[in-house]
Structures are given as C-alpha cells and as structure tokens.
Amino acid sequence: xxxxxxxxxxxxxxxxxxxxxxxxxxxxxxxxxxxxxxxxxxxxxxxxxxxxxxxxxxxxxxxxxxxxxxxxxxxxxxxxxxxx
Amino acid sequence: xxxxxxxxxxxxxxxxxxxxxxxxxxxxxxxxxxxxxxxxxxxxxxxxxxxxxxxxxxxxxxxxxxxxxxxxxxxxxxxxxxxxxxxxxxxxxxxxxxxxxxxxxxxxxxxxxxxxxxxxxxxxxxxxxxxxxxxxxxxxxxxxxxxxxxxxxxxxxxxxxxxxxxxx
Numbered sequence: 485x486x487x488x489x490x491x492x493x494x495x496x497x498x499x500x501x502x503x504x505x506x507x508x509x510x511x512x513x514x515x516x517x518x519x520x521x522x523x524x525x526x527x528x529x530x531x532x533x534x535x536x537x538x539x540x541x542x543x544x545x546x547x548x549x550x551x552x553x554x555x556x557x558x559x560x561x562x563x564x565x566x567x568x
Numbered sequence: 569x570x571x572x573x574x575x576x577x578x579x580x581x582x583x584x585x586x587x588x589x590x591x592x593x594x595x596x597x598x599x600x601x602x603x604x605x606x607x608x609x610x611x612x613x614x615x616x617x618x619x620x621x622x623x624x625x626x627x628x629x630x631x632x633x634x635x636x637x638x639x640x641x642x643x644x645x646x647x648x649x650x651x652x653x654x655x656x657x658x659x660x661x662x663x664x665x666x667x668x669x670x671x672x673x674x675x676x677x678x679x680x681x682x683x684x685x686x687x688x689x690x691x692x693x694x695x696x697x698x699x700x701x702x703x704x705x706x707x708x709x710x711x712x713x714x715x716x717x718x719x720x721x722x723x724x725x726x727x728x729x730x731x732x733x734x735x736x
Contacts, residue, residue, distance in 0.1 A: 511605045515640045523699035
C-alpha cells in the first residue's frame with residue numbers, strides 16, 4: 485500500500501488513519517505507521533485528535549442530545565436535503 | 569530474550585499508554601498480553617530497531633513465552649522491565665540528535681550540487697529530537713544512494729547507540 489518499504493509520508497498517514505484505527509492495516513503497514521508517529525509531532529497530534537473525535541462521536545446516543553440541539557440538527561439536515 | 573523498550577517519561581507505553589511496573593532493586597513484575605503484533609502483546613526493540621523508535625526513556629526488557637521477531641520490532645506474550653538504561657538521558661539524547669543533524673548536513677552539503685532543500689530542514693527539526701533527526705539523516709542518505717543508503721544510515725545510527733549505551 486505504501487510507496488516505501490522503510491517509511492511512510494505524512495500524506496500516507498492521513499490517508500490510512502481510519503484503517504489504522506480499525507486494525508485493517510497489515511502488520512508491516514501498522515509498523516510503518518507507528519514508526520512515523522514516533523518521530524512526527526504533527527501526525528502524532530493529528531492521529532490523537534482523530535482518535536478523540538472518533539471516540540466522542542461513538543459515545544453520543546440519540547437520547548443524549550438536548551431537544552433544542554436535536555431540533556436544530558434535524559432542521560439543518562432538512563434544509564440540506566432541500567438544497568440538494 | 570533480552571531486548572529494549574522506549575517508554576514515555578512517566579513510564580507508560582508510547583502507543584498503549586500502559587503503566588509498566590518499574591524495575592527496582594530487581595526486575596519489575598511480569599506483564600502478559602495475547603500476541604497480536606501492533607495490536608496486543610509486549611512490543612520491544614532489538615538493538616537494530618533502536619533508531620526507529622528512539623524515545624524519552626529506555627529500558628532493558630526480558631521477553632518470555634511466545635516471541636515473534638518482526639522486521640522493525642519483536643513482540644512477545646510476556647515481558648518485564650529489567651533495568652532503566654540511565655545512559656540514555658537528556659544529554660545523550662541531545663548528543664545523538666546533534667550527531668544525526670551534523671551527519672545530515674554532511675550528506676546534504678557533500679553533494680554536487682548540494683541538496684539545499686534537504687539541508688534547510690535539518691536545524692528546524694532539531695528541537696523535535698532524536699527520532700526525527702535520525703529519520704532526516706537516513707532520508708537524505710536515501711536521496712543520494714537509494715534505499716540501501718537509507719539502511720546504511722540506520723545501521724550507522726545503531727552502531728553509535730550500541731557503543732554509547734554500552735549495549736554490546
């Protein structure tokens with residue numbers, strides 16, 4: 485999947501972060517991914533933010549959303565559908 | 569099997585954030601985990617892997633049970649920290665980082681024409697520490713000699729660490 489067998493680029497980290505979270509990378513690919521995170525502060529921060537976001541979204545249940553916020557979201561989606 | 573493990577300054581795993589039982593007068597407690605490379609298991613470095621995973625604190629670790637050697641690491645079902653390698657302190661990390669930076673300059677500026685774009689990234693990278701500078705030096709070597717150059721530079725970094733950390 486990656487261009488080099490020895491290292492990956494920041495772009496490749498961004499492109500494969502979902503597969504990394506899902507455990508879908510092969511062992512040798514996950515190894516290169518983590519090796520990159522070990523030296524690249526920017527990608528390490530990015531992956532942390534993505535993980536936090538994914539965990540937050542995964543924990544929100546419909547009943548957790550306040551009624552006003554729920555109505556605003558539904559309204560926004562209805563407008564978005566109409567504008568398609 | 570004896571191997572090495574980099575941890576965060578507070579003794580937690582770099583990727584797992586697991587709090588490792590520290591060694592005291594003797595080894596720390598055994599830690600066990602199912603073996604599934606990159607996902608589960610006790611992950612550690614051979615000496616040749618040290619430049620790839622350079623971090624803040626370094627320990628010698630004893631591995632036991634099922635042990636699988638992978639291209640850039642070794643993974644086992646059991647491990648315990650044997651001792652902290654005190655020589656890998658702030659001063660030596662800085663010295664290693666500077667060695668890699670100087671080598672990166674030497675490689676970049678030793679070409680005709682000089683690899684000025686590569687040379688320009690060296691000094692701004694120094695503040696990010698040893699793992700990045702090791703990578704930068706190896707990448708410049710790769711620009712010059714291809715993937716064999718990259719691997720030779722990593723070997724050179726390993727040799728420096730083995731000697732200065734007295735890991736023979």
